[in-house]
Amino acid sequence: MKSVKFGLQARFLAAMAIMLLVVIALLGTLLHRQKVMQQEVADLGREAMHGMVEDSLRRHGEATVDQLGDALANPLYYFDLDTIGSIVRSAQKEPDVSYVLVYDNQGRIIHDGTADIAVYGQTMTDPLAYEAVNARSMHTQWSAQIVDVSEPIMIGSERIGGVRVGYSVASVRAYEEKAITAARARLNELGARHLGWIALLLAALVAACVAIMVYAQRTLVRPIRQLARAAHDIEVGNYNGERMASERQDEVGELVRAFGTMSDSIARHDRDVRRMAYTDSLTGLTNRLAFRESLDHRLMMLRGAGRQLALLFADIDDFKRVNDTLGHEAGDEVLQQFAHRIRDAVELMGGDDALLARFGGDEFVILIQDGDVRGGATRLAEKLVAELGRPIVVQERQVFLGTSIGITLFPEDASGATALMKNGDIAMYQAKVAGKNCYRFYSRAMDQAVERRVRMEQELRGAWERGELSLMYQPVFRMADSRIVGAEALLRWQHPELGMVAPSVFIDVAEQSGLIESIGPRVLRAACAAAARWGSERDAMDPLFVSVNVSPRQLRSGDLPDVVAECLRDTGLAASRLHLELTETAVISDEAHASALLATLHRTGVKVWLDDFGTGFSGLSHLRRVPVDGVKIDRSFIADMLRDPDDLALTSAIIAMAHSLGITVVAEGVEKEGQFNLLRERGCDLAQGYWLGYPVTAAEFAQLVA
Structure with missing residues (x-):
């Protein structure tokens, strides 16, 4: 039987066929790998962009809420709904903000940015509300539709409410999906283009395949890997990496340039956010x-x-x-x-x-x-x-x-x-x-002092209701005939454990803590009521007056004329029989405000005296600008006038200059007969002190007058 020859052509064809099969297999493998690579790149881009967008949204939300918390602290403390609304509406104008809510410690809505605040006072019932209300610090929650960032609003260490800002996830997801779709389309376009080139170069066999693979590696994979590394740097917060740039005019070049521009934009946005987060917006100082x-x-x-x-x-x-x-x-x-x-x-x-x-x-x-x-x-x-x-x-x-x-x-x-x-x-x-x-x-001792002061403030609250606070009345004498013409109301605190607490101690605590704003009107009302009962003890031509000390805090509040008018109306005391004593420093700290307030009191008939006169560094020139009826020479000048010629000269000058302005002069702290005689010789009008009379109760004062 004749054997079949396997000639050169067959061998060549076989070799070509084998080579073609190898090339096809290689091309098939290459195409498969390319598709896998495209999918990996798309997935990596999606993950990087997803993380980057979420991180950017969270940072932006926390920075915004932190600023809102600082800006809303004072308005919420004073319950200034107009200012709160203005701040909330300003925040609602930011992109992707779905809502801004200001709430109290019980989760009730105080403001939602609307003009009528239709939901005012309603308890927040959405799924994210519970954690937001109970959070003790910045708190971020995610749901399918909303990113909720909340923070308690603090005044010192006291929480007075909170603020929530909700960002829409839908718009962020849409932007993210659009970017990924565009990137995937670009990658598919590039893959199709490269497939065409590969089809045209099949005749180049192994060399062409190798060349194509090398070309693909250099023109596609390397830039994508660079993009992946850059995306990872951005994800971990490293915005100072190498700036990506490309002079290529194809899609990969456009993608590289677009990514570089996006990286710069994110880095700039991060710097802006950090600047806002770490800088006080009003003064430009570090926060x-x-x-x-x-x-x-x-x-x-x-x-x-x-x-x-x-x-x-x-x-x-x-x-x-x-x-x-x-x-x-x-x-x-x-x-x-x-x-x-x-x-x-x-x-x-x-x-x-x-x-x-x-x-x-x-x-x-x-x-x-x-x-x-x-x-x-x-x-x-x-x-x-x-x-x-x-x-x-x-x-x-x-x-x-x-x-x-x-x-x-x-x-x-x-x-x-x-x-x-x-x-x-x-x-x-x-x-x-x-x-x-x-x-x-x-110093270490300060801790104990603060603790004692805090305890005293706590015990001072409710002391009036418990009957621990009471008024004593020190007689005021007319020096011309040594006759009682009135009394100064003095507040006393009989503590159940500490005994009699010095007024210089607890009055300062009441002033610093703001308790004086509730104690002051009660003292004024009680003194007016007591003075009204003294009317029957004297004839109508020479009625007794009562002088009441007014704290600087009461003067600053601005409602002092209304409080005085209400007390006079309720007790029936004539306005001319009430003298209000204000310290000189309280008046000169805001002279314009004090002058307007005292002028209002003057028109009602109430008299105003400046207490502790001569210690406020103001000079007598202020007497021409502030409407006062009398000045009380500070006891420090009276105490040394018998042995210090300078104090005697200063006291005499105060009396003379006050009289030239038609102002009554009262000397306090008269404890010796010699002081009384010198003051009467200098023409002082009124005096009070232990030599003349000690503070007594209202009933004892009435008996003294009778």
Whole structure:
């Protein structure tokens, strides 16, 4: 049998067929790999963009809510619905914001940005409400449709409510899906184009296949891998990587350039968010969050290094009075001027490593760590007290405020940031207790003093209802005939455990805590009622008056004329028989406001006396601008007038100048007959003191008069 030859052609064809099969197999494998790669790239792009969008949305939401929490603290504390609504509506204008809700501690809605607030007072019942209301810090929740970011609103350590901002997930998902679809379309387009080239180059066999694969590797896979690495960098927050650029004019080049532009935009947005999150919007200073991070870092670096650090907590004295009398715009202007003065002082004396921050409201914090920290803190505090004590011109009016500064040192007082900041607050509070416009270093004893003061404030609440507070009346004598013409009402506190508490102690606590605003009207009403009963003891030609002390806080509130009118109407006391005593410093701290208020009282017939006259550094020139009927010479001048010629001369000058203005002069603290005789010789009109009469009850005073 003749064998079949396997010739060269067959071999060639066989070789070609085998080679073709190999190439086809290789091409098939390559095409399969390309599809898998496209799917991996699409999935990776989806994951990277999904994470990037979610992270960006969360950061933006938390920064926005943090700013809203700071901005809403004061309006919510004073229940200023107009300001709250304005802030909420401004926030609702941001892209993708579905809702902005301000609520109280029980989850009831206070404001939703609408004009009529139809849901006011309603409890939030949506699925995300429970965690938002009960969260103690920034809290982010995700649902299928909403990203809800909430944060409690705090005043100091007290939570007064919260704010929620909801962002629509749908629009973000739509944008994300659109971008992924576009990327996938681009990749499919590129795959189809490369498939055409591969089909045309089949004749090049293995070399062509290798060339095509090399070309695909260089023109497609490498850029996509670069994009993947860049996307991963963005995902982890690294926006400072190598800038992606391409001079190619194909789809991959466009994708690379588009991705580079998007990366720059995200990096810029991140910088803006960080700037907003770490900067006080009003003053441009570092805010609480950035300051705390810097403080933690510096303490970590200083531990074990034997170096010191000082924190100065500066709080503007009586800043609330500016907002109450001049408005919040004026308050913002005052804060900006204060921030400018503090910044200048810190740059001059704080050293290169000093850090200044505004913690919100009227509180500023300064960190210094160069050289002699204690000495530097002392000099800087003295500089700040002097600079911030100068008058500030606001709305063409001079405002005198000053500052109270608390200083704490690391590591002497504490080794942790939280304890240091707490100690600074305590020291600042002690500076206010010491009379304001001064500075105090923290000491261990301050903790006990604060604890005692807090306890006294708690026990003072309700003391009037429990009958622990009562009024005593010290007779006031006319010096011409030594006859009683009235009495000063003096508040006394008989504590069940501490006994009789000094007025200088508990009155200051009541003033600082605001309790004086509820105690003051009750004292005024009780004194008017007692004086009304004295009417039967004297003839109508010479009626007895009662003088009542009015605190600076009552004067600043602005409703004093209404309270006085109500007390006079309810007790039936004639207006001319009521004398109100105000300290000289309370009047000159805002002379324009005080003058308008006292003029209103004057028109009703109520008389006004300036108490402790001569101690307020105001001079008698203020008597021409403030409508007062009398001045009470401070007891410090009366006490030394027998042995100090200067005090006698000053007292005589006060009497003469006050009489030239038609103002009655009252001497308080008369404890010796010689003092009484000298005052009568100088023409003093009225006097009171232990030599003339001790404080007695209302009934005892009535018997004394009778």
